[in-house]
Amino acid sequence: MSLYRRRPQIFFLLPALFVLALVMFYPLIYVLWLSFHRRFLIFNVSEFIGFGNYVFLFLQDERFWNALYNTLYFTVTSVFLELVFGLAIAVLLSREFRGRGGVLSILLIPWVIPAVVSAKIWEWIYNPDFGILNFILKININWLGDPFWALNAAVLVDVWKATPFVVLLLIAGFQTIPNDLFKAAKVDGASSWHIFWCITLPLLKPTILVVLVFRTLDAFRVFDTIYVLTAGGPANTTETLSIYTYKLLFHILQFGYGSSVAVVIFVFTGIVTVFYMWLLSRG
Amino acid sequence: MKRSIKLTLFCFIVLLFAFSSCDKKDLEEDNRVTIVFKYGKLFGDPEPIERLIKEFESLNPDIRVKDEVLPATTDEQHQFYVINLEAGSRDFDVFSLDVIWIPEFVRAGWLRDLTHVMPPELRKEFFQGPMEVAMQNGRVYAIPWYIDAGVLYYRKDLLSKYGFSPPRTWDELVYIASEIMRKEPGIYGFLWQGKQYEGLICNVLEYIWGNGGSVVENGKIVIDSPNNKQALGFVRDLIHKYGVTPKFVTTMTEDSTTRIFAKGRAIFMRNWPYAWNILEREDSPVKGKVGFSVLPSFPGYSSFSTLGGWFLGVNNYSRHPRESEKFVRFLSSYRAQKLLSLTVGYRPTLKRIYRESDIVKTQPFTAHLYKVFEHARPRPVTPFYMVISQVMQSEFSAVITGIRNPEDALKSAKKHIEFIMGIGY
Amino acid sequence: MQKVQFRFYLFLVFVITFFAGPFLWQVITSLKPASELATLPPVLPSNPTFENYASVFKERPFLRVVLNSFIVATSTAFLSIGIGSLAAFALAKLEMKGKSVVLLLVLSASMFPSISIVAPLFVLLRALHLRDTLFALIFTYTVFALPFTIWVLTGFFKSIPNEVYLASRVDGCTVFQSFYRIVLPLSAPGLFSTAILVFIFSWNEFLFALVFTATVASRTAPVEIALFPGIHEVPWGEMAAASVVVTIPVVVLVFLFRQRIMEGIIMGAIKG
Numbered sequence: 003m004s005l006y007r008r009r010p011q012i013f014f015l016l017p018a019l020f021v022l023a024l025v026m027f028y029p030l031i032y033v034l035w036l037s038f039h040r041r042f043l044i045f046n047v048s049e050f051i052g053f054g055n056y057v058f059l060f061l062q063d064e065r066f067w068n069a070l071y072n073t074l075y076f077t078v079t080s081v082f083l084e085l086v087f088g089l090a091i092a093v094l095l096s097r098e099f100r101g102r103g104g105v106l107s108i109l110l111i112p113w114v115i116p117a118v119v120s121a122k123i124w125e126w127i128y129n130p131d132f133g134i135l136n137f138i139l140k141i142n143i144n145w146l147g148d149p150f151w152a153l154n155a156a157v158l159v160d161v162w163k164a165t166p167f168v169v170l171l172l173i174a175g176f177q178t179i180p181n182d183l184f185k186a187a188k189v190d191g192a193s194s195w196h197i198f199w200c201i202t203l204p205l206l207k208p209t210i211l212v213v214l215v216f217r218t219l220d221a222f223r224v225f226d227t228i229y230v231l232t233a234g235g236p237a238n239t240t241e242t243l244s245i246y247t248y249k250l251l252f253h254i255l256q257f258g259y260g261s262s263v264a265v266v267i268f269v270f271t272g273i274v275t276v277f278y279m280w281l282l283s284r285g
Numbered sequence: 286m287k288r289s290i291k292l293t294l295f296c297f298i299v300l301l302f303a304f305s306s307c308d309k310k311d312l313e314e315d316n317r318v319t320i321v322f323k324y325g326k327l328f329g330d331p332e333p334i335e336r337l338i339k340e341f342e343s344l345n346p347d348i349r350v351k352d353e354v355l356p357a358t359t360d361e362q363h364q365f366y367v368i369n370l371e372a373g374s375r376d377f378d379v380f381s382l383d384v385i386w387i388p389e390f391v392r393a394g395w396l397r398d399l400t401h402v403m404p405p406e407l408r409k410e411f412f413q414g415p416m417e418v419a420m421q422n423g424r425v426y427a428i429p430w431y432i433d434a435g436v437l438y439y440r441k442d443l444l445s446k447y448g449f450s451p452p453r454t455w456d457e458l459v460y461i462a463s464e465i466m467r468k469e470p471g472i473y474g475f476l477w478q479g480k481q482y483e484g485l486i487c488n489v490l491e492y493i494w495g496n497g498g499s500v501v502e503n504g505k506i507v508i509d510s511p512n513n514k515q516a517l518g519f520v521r522d523l524i525h526k527y528g529v530t531p532k533f534v535t536t537m538t539e540d541s542t543t544r545i546f547a548k549g550r551a552i553f554m555r556n557w558p559y560a561w562n563i564l565e566r567e568d569s570p571v572k573g574k575v576g577f578s579v580l581p582s583f584p585g586y587s588s589f590s591t592l593g594g595w596f597l598g599v600n601n602y603s604r605h606p607r608e609s610e611k612f613v614r615f616l617s618s619y620r621a622q623k624l625l626s627l628t629v630g631y632r633p634t635l636k637r638i639y640r641e642s643d644i645v646k647t648q649p650f651t652a653h654l655y656k657v658f659e660h661a662r663p664r665p666v667t668p669f670y671m672v673i674s675q676v677m678q679s680e681f682s683a684v685i686t687g688i689r690n691p692e693d694a695l696k697s698a699k700k701h702i703e704f705i706m707g708i709g710y
Numbered sequence: 711m712q713k714v715q716f717r718f719y720l721f722l723v724f725v726i727t728f729f730a731g732p733f734l735w736q737v738i739t740s741l742k743p744a745s746e747l748a749t750l751p752p753v754l755p756s757n758p759t760f761e762n763y764a765s766v767f768k769e770r771p772f773l774r775v776v777l778n779s780f781i782v783a784t785s786t787a788f789l790s791i792g793i794g795s796l797a798a799f800a801l802a803k804l805e806m807k808g809k810s811v812v813l814l815l816v817l818s819a820s821m822f823p824s825i826s827i828v829a830p831l832f833v834l835l836r837a838l839h840l841r842d843t844l845f846a847l848i849f850t851y852t853v854f855a856l857p858f859t860i861w862v863l864t865g866f867f868k869s870i871p872n873e874v875y876l877a878s879r880v881d882g883c884t885v886f887q888s889f890y891r892i893v894l895p896l897s898a899p900g901l902f903s904t905a906i907l908v909f910i911f912s913w914n915e916f917l918f919a920l921v922f923t924a925t926v927a928s929r930t931a932p933v934e935i936a937l938f939p940g941i942h943e944v945p946w947g948e949m950a951a952a953s954v955v956v957t958i959p960v961v962v963l964v965f966l967f968r969q970r971i972m973e974g975i976i977m978g979a980i981k982g
Contacts (some may be wrong), residue, residue: 147535235481
């Protein structure tokens with residue numbers, strides 16, 4: 003019997019695994035290798051320094067810790083807001099009403115717009131002098147130029163863009179809850195708040211967990227939106243790990259040190275993923 | 286069966302199209318040599334440049350010039366060139382360079398030595414600032430093409446209404462701005478570029494130099510000198526103490542400051558000469574009401590503007606260096622510069638053009654800028670400038686947003702810069 | 711009851727305004743002539759004009775760029791479905807050891823931050839002389855879409871009853887014929903949903919397009935929009951017009967195929 007007959011799965015899996023290895027795993031190893039070098043692109047500097055980059059990174063680079071803090075703040079805040087806001091909207095849209103389909107379609111628009119375009123849209127809205135936000139609210143906030151407001155402004159843009167995705171998942175999750183449970187609870191005289199808190203929410207846990215995994219990973223890796231919105235300013239208050247890495251690689255051309263930060267990002271996302279997988283498997 | 290044939294055909298066509306934009310190989314057709322000229326989009330009508338190119342082609346029938354415009358900001362262009370030149374790209378022969386990239390590109394060996402194109406007598410005819418940058422280790426690596434420097438714009442109608450003459454010192458500017466702001470409610474005092482990007486450095490250095498300080502002196506980093514501390518503190522005070530500059534200056538770039546000033550909503554603006562064309566447009570609310578001058582300085586010190594402007598360079602990997610040199614010589618010649626200056630109002634790098642009568646008559650703004658350009662000072666001329674710029678951007682931004690005080694910021698900047706220039710990361 | 715109805719509609723209006731508002735504002739901005747751009751009031755243009763749209767197409771190679779985006783997105787969708795369905799089929803229907811390992815590998819690839827591998831990928835593409843080609847983007851996007859595609863399609867294939875597959879084998883089909891003639895057509899809706907999602911992802915991708923493309927030959931729409939600002943000027947009117955142009959195709963897709971899109975997301979996220 004030919005190999006194809008005996009183990010057909012090899013031929014089916016081969017194309018995918020091959021390109022995945024080429025485009026994802028090989029570069030990862032290359033990045034790892036780069037991270038052990040001092041590689042300054044233009045100046046023809048390339049020497050092996052072992053863990054030197056990592057030592058500097060963790061012990062001396064305040065800009066790294068600043069970027070880490072910004073990334074964590076951004077991730078936690080936006081994911082939390084998206085979840086809460088998304089839940090509210092999902093509840094709102096879980097019942098049938100005329101035009102529900104249209105509303106859902108409108109809701110999807112922010113999600114399908116390119117991140118670059120959405121950042122430009124909001125940059126225009128946030129302009130302190132001729133932006134429509136300050137105009138409507140009749141205030142004078144320096145949205146993208148104030149150390150406090152800038153990161154929050156970025157969070158708002160992310161919430162705008164990603165909440166529709168959360169809503170979709172939650173609505174699907176709602177549909178997995180059998181209706182009889184609700185009917186029974188109503189018959190027993192439970193208030194809607196009580197129903198939501200004690201029945202819906204616990205049963206939604208697996209869905210919520212999936213939402214958390216996707217959104218946490220995406221928020222942690224955010225690049226496009228913030229790069230276009232503020233490019234990391236003012237005073238690096240919106241500089242996330244991805245932006246810091248990008249600047250190191252392509253503005254300052256430090257391919258060695260930049261790679262070490264890239265590896266750190268990868269390790270972090272790995273830890274988060276494993277943690278969530280573990281939570282999911284526990285049911 | 287038919288469906289899969291159609292599918293395969295479709296894929297094939299798509300892939301054909303996709304591959305058709307592969308790396309270009311040789312661009313030689315018939316007997317002519319084709320050189321590629323890449324440059325950032327010039328402000329204004331692109332027609333004069335096209336005309337110049339055609340003229341060059343008719344003067345040199347064996348050369349064809351293919352021009353490609355890079356429509357992006359200076360940072361994006363920098364990234365493009367770095368990524369391509371590091372790969373030894375031959376896709377372009379002549380290209381325009383921002384003044385701050387030149388030391389870096391020279392060090393990397395990407396610019397062809399053009400000393401024979403620029404003999405010493407010719408060098409004297411160009412402004413000193415740009416030549417200082419174009420020459421490294423006694424050799425010329427780029428030809429100054431057009432020059433840019435920071436200018437103070439002011440509402441001469443408002444100043445004369447309240448009996449003020451243009452400020453010579455920064456304190457005078459603050460005083461004038463505060464007075465007028467009180468009498469004309471709702472107007473902004475002084476606008477400049479304070480976003481965390483290269484423009485911020487251009488602005489802050491003008492205060493630092495105007496207070497007799499500098500970043501590097503005789504190879505030593507002196508960015509944390511008391512004079513600089515004072516200057517940086519003043520910039521912060523413009524926003525937080527005197528209130529003549531609005532807090533949102535930390536989001537401002539050239540474009541937004543010009544837009545607001547052009548609506549008549551500010552008294553003073555620091556910007557590049559390009560803004561003049563916008564302010565003097567037919568439908569501009571401030572047409573005829575704007576004056577300009579050299580930037581103020583601090584008492585006892587002379588004023589300096591940050592040198593901007595672009596140069597022409599030849600790719601060291603170019604397959605057609607002779608033809609490229611011819612083109613560069615042509616495009617930076619007196620004739621070409623004069624034409625571009627008369628038509629699109631760009632600022633030439635050859636000094637004598639500023640004194641010619643037709644320029645003085647038709648482009649009075651350009652003619653008067655001569656003084657500003659003579660005092661244009663380049664940013665630290667070192668291959669590490671792009672790295673230093675990143676450091677300074679963060680620190681200056683931290684000061685003007687009020688997060689850090691000038692002393693700490695400058696000390697930290699010094700530490701980082703010394704680290705970079707000492708051993709390289 | 712009345713109060714609940716009222717609050718319901720109030721919240722609904724708020725939601726719609728919040729999510730659709732910004733895009734609407736962009737459309738309004740794109741219709742404003744240059745002189746009214748940086749002033750508020752007026753909120754609405756006094757004489758709406760299409761000059762921004764005209765200038766976007768006349769002064770820039772925008773049509774070419776949009777065409778590039780379209781070619782890249784469609785090709786990516788095809789390619790990733792092609793390669794991904796093969797792998798998903800193996801994972802869903804075939805007997806093999808180490809299925810969970812493969813699944814885990816595929817999943818781990820989906821959490822790669824693009825920034826982490828953009829540098830070596832660039833070096834690789836350069837070595838293959840593929841820089842500034844559409845193919846480079848198609849290839850990269852396909853691989854990045856693969857984990858999601860495989861994940862989702864495995865779910866869709868699993869939902870096809872095993873008996874159907876086994877019956878076809880008994881009838882004399884080879885494994886591949888079963889896959890191609892039976893399973894694939896049966897899961898056409900699922901394939902379609904996934905293709906749309908991959909299209910949207912590819913249409914919107916930015917980082918790789920920014921780093922890998924050098925000229926108009928391979929530039930895609932998001933990068934072109936990001937490059938609109940010149941050295942000193944920021945053409946807000948034109949950018950607004952370009953944003954609208956770039957968004958319309960995906961918005962149309964969304965309205966037409968909302969059901970399918972939702973199915974795809976749900977299959978990938980919930981049932982996967």
